[in-house]
Amino acid sequence: MRDDPQSLVSTGWLAQALGREDVVVLDASWHLPGSGRDAGAEFRAARIPGARRFDIDAVSERESPLPHMAPSPASFRDAMAALGIGADSQVVIYDAAGIFSAPRAWWTFRLMGHAAVAVLDGGLPKWVAEGWPVETGEPGAAPEAEPPTPVVDPARVVDADAVARALEGGSAQVLDARPRARFRGEAPEPRTGLRGGHMPGAVSLPFGEVLNPDGTMKDEDGIRAALAAEGVDPARPVIATCGSGVTAAILALALERLGRGAAIYDGSWAEWGSDPSRPVATGP
Secondary structure (H helix, E strand, O other): OOOEOOOEEOHHHHHHHOOOOOEEEEEOOOOOOOOOOOHHHHHHHOEOOOOEEOOOOOOOOOOOOOOOOOOOHHHHHHHHHHOOOOOOOEEEEEOOOOOOOHHHHHHHHHHOOOOOEEEEOOHHHHHHHOOOOOEOOOOOOOOOOOOOOOOOOHHHEEOHHHHHHHHHHOOOEEEEOOOHHHHOOOOOOOOOOOOOOEOOOOEEOOHHHHEOOOOOEOOHHHHHHHHHHOOOOOOOOEEEEOOOOOOHHHHHHHHHHOOOOOEEEOOHHHHHOOOOOOOOEOOO
16 A cells, blocks of 8 residues: 555554654544443553553544534544644554444544544554554553644535535535445434435435455455446545445545545534434435
């Protein structure tokens, strides 16, 4: 794969960079509601040496009724300071699934203007499978750092009204990263109170379509093929959506690998599916 410190890096790249003063490794593992898994406990049980915990539920807009919405610039800056992340830090983010929730943390950094941030391709499973070291127990205190004042990139996030306009006028392709059964309304949503189905005019592109079976991201040709299979033109604007803005970031990361940007509908189906004023379609 092609290592890029602003999008995706390999385990070999991180193994060589580990220990550099400017490199900060973050565990951003997160699990769907009802999974019965505790990402914090798993972090204490096994993590990449020196990693710090980035909780996407904690680093969020806590006043919002929706799950893990993007934090305010001020609260994000506080979180960066607590994690020992400075203006010149190279951040590498991983998760316990391979590539699942780490791209959401990556997107948050990019949204807030921190460009030197990458997802670890294959995450902790690939790191462990290749025999690289892990550590356990409570992490040590993060060093003091002076993070920059975040500058939000408005091109990376949209709200429900912007999605509705895009669907009506065709100004952007809306890609839904949820599994196809949920997109079609054939499988229940993991959160109660949500209607089944999808936004009329959205395109189903489950996040797994841009990943390999081992949890790594497909190469650029593979990503282009996955997009082409659903009639998606990466040269045109894209809005990514999913259940709550987590796996949509996988599609955004894949498009970043092609040199194309993508906005994320932060509220995603957690907002749209609970709002009776928003139209819903079922089936293909």
